[in-house]
């Protein structure tokens with residue numbers, strides 16, 4: 027049998043790829059019958075609630091569990107982070123840290139048990155002022171996070187007797203002295219939380235020494251190791267299962283310490299256990315994105331091309347004291363000369379975890395706002411300044427792509443008609459309007475993925491893959507790829523995902539899943555089809571390479587009478603099903619194959635209205651232009667981008683973590699106070715998937731992260747264009763907008 | 773500085789019923805049907821209530837502190853309504869009580885004795901979930917059942933809603949994944965009477 031060449035069919039030959047297909051699990055989700063981890067009710071299960079630490083920084087001295095244990099319905103009280111009797115006090119560095127768990131017969135009894143816990147705390151001084159570098163320094167809360175200088179070779183080299191640092195300093199000074207325009211500014215973006223609507227947690231039970239865990243996870247194939255490592259088991263003793271997950275966004279890669287505690291409680295009581303975080307805990311301890319604040323000075327030539335960038339940024343990733351990666355600022359735009367430095371601030375917050383496109387949204391908001399302020403200073407058109415600065419970007423080969431995308435986006439937002447110099451908006455009463463741009467980059471290469479495909483003699487097709495569907499439409503993508511390859515309708519294949527007992531597939535992070543499952547499922551289907559073609563070729567007495575699979579048939583190309591139905595073809599398999607195992611490993615097959623690749627760009631534009639009396643910002647229209655390689659399911663791909671735009675609106679205008687300055691407590695950790703946009707807040711959203719034939723030829727590339735990056739910067743720029751005033755820190759609450767306008771008036 | 777404290781105010785604790793304190797004026801295991809609101813009653817401990825859920829008559833055992841949401845999820849395994857925010861500010865636990873939308877997370881089970889509850893599960897053949905599927909108005913889907921019920925209730929009141937009314941009338945539900953644009957399309961298509969699926 028000839029070796030199979032893995033590739034995608036040509037554009038005009040595809041029946042399913044790139045089409046708009048309803049997601050396969052749409053109806054179970056919409057009718058509410060999809061069972062999430064929280065919804066799995068096991069017979070005789072215990073419900074676990076936990077006490078979260080009410081202080082941002084303290085020592086837990088002791089816990090008195092006696093009253094909690096007496097509550098009717100309470101079965102077990104278990105120390106999590108709190109010291110047991112006789113143990114040393116434990117320092118707690120983040121508000122919300124889970125101290126003690128109470129397992130009970132009902133939610134209400136567990137809550138009552140938690141309320142009866144008596145804890146003795148020694149309060150320590152909290153620090154949460156992540157935007158205040160001076161205060162952080164004074165309290166020894168700063169941590170150096172790297173930096174460096176890169177100067178254009180054309181500037182020459184220091185002489186042998188010159189001090190390198192002095193020489194570099196002199197060059198930078200000279201570059202600023204020679205600049206036609208110098209902009210100096212402060213920009214920032216607050217920490218936000220993942221706020222998954224399904225909180226983190228697990229419903230699990232033991233079968234003898236085997237742990238069976240339903241886990242709300244974006245890492246089905248990897249979290250069995252997580253449980254096993256912590257519980258002194260091997261991964262084959264643990265089955266992790268997740269059919270549906272109510273949001274993850276980068277925060278659900280581990281069983282987490284509460285998942286481990288759940289397994290221990292189940293072991294100790296011999297009963298199934300459900301341990302889900304409550305809303306406050308979900309916001310406080312289950313995931314947040316680092317904040318970033320920058321002081322930057324840039325110098326540009328007379329045409330507005332930035333020649334020197336000099337920045338220092340800081341922020342917090344929680345008590346581990348990191349911030350936005352130093353290498354990500356400046357973002358996309360990389361002038362020939364730059365100096366950058368990053369400082370982490372250790373605050374009393376739970377450490378950050380990955381958040382959709384780690385570092386990028388903040389880096390974009392810290393960089394491209396300054397570029398827009400350059401346009402403001404020059405009273406030039408931001409679009410021109412962005413286009414001109416494409417001559418210095420991190421992937422120079424992408425400059426034509428960005429230029430094309432900017433042109434498309436400008437058309438869609440009607441840039442020509444609505445643009446005016448910054449601060450020169452016509453006024454309608456107290457309302458002014460403005461436009462803003464930003465651009466972004468992302469990798470999105472496929473993750474490792476294996477697939478087992480079984481084709482039954484009766485024509486049935488089923489696949490097994492340990493991937494997960496975060497709501498991105500993975501299940502449907504798997505089915506479409508199989509169905510396309512085998513020439514069958516989508517409904518004819520049964521896709522099985524969401525279990526660690528299935529062949530390994532990588533965690534869903536970094537936009538790696540659609541590429542991963544496309545690789546593994548296309549490979550498996552092509553391999554299986556090649557074997558079926560051999561059988562059919564023998565039967566029809568034609569060469570196998572003249573066969574094609576389409577419309578539920580295997581036929582000889584060009585001979586309409588020489589064909590077998592799919593069922594007839596499969597009956598040739600014999601009695602046992604045909605089983606094929608495929609494997610895509612990034613290390614072995616490389617990041618670029620015939621089926622998948624990476625590296626995309628995109629641009630977003632915002633049209634906003636700002637009420638200068640109230641400070642309220644309204645989105646009128648947002649445009650996203652995104653290249654994405656070969657699109658599998660157009661419908662769910664577009665949904666990803668719509669959702670990303672809405673998340674950008676959330677980060678730009680609504681959500682942020684607020685720590686009380688005195689106690690450090692995260693005060694807005696409920697859904698009513700942790701503000702998110704609602705249906706009426708989004709304005710008109712336009713999604714344009716940018717897909718010239720050259721893009722399609724690159725194969726599948728992940729789409730989850732890229733469109734969530736540049737929206738915040740674009741909205742910030744639009745507000746500046748409207749008002750003529752830069753509101754320094756995102757999100758732009760009405761108060762911040764009013765404060766900035768007041769400060770500007772002086 | 774040293775300070776001793778336990779977890780603060782909790783609504784469920786405030787309404788507690790099953791603990792020792794319940795002994796005094798107890799009317800334990802009273803069957804409560806309709807018109808409980810007529811005369812003041814003191815209720816503690818576990819009580820039986822009858823009500824209609826998705827068209828079927830049901831009996832439930834609830835404490836005064838049991839929420840409608842916990843009753844649906846744990847006694848009847850009806851898990852479409854989701855626990856997202858105890859105060860109902862996310863809309864994820866929306867169900868219909870006698871045809872009107874309420875947040876099951878902030879409704880006590882006792883208060884719906886004798887009433888008719890409709891959960892998302894019963895809308896499986898309704899046009900609203902079909903339109904949600906057609907317009908891909910669900911990603912992770914955790915907010916979706918609450919949204920579907922809210923849309924059903926909204927359209928019952930405003931079958932000919934304009935886009936403006938839709939934008940103003942469906943702000944009780946939060947979607948973290950950002951499906952609002954798709955929800956809007958779904959609702960507009962329903963008002964226009966388009967075939968969905």
Ligand code: FES
Pocket residue numbers: 223272273497910911912913914915916946947948949950951
């Ligand atoms: S679809 Fe995930 S929260 Fe709405």
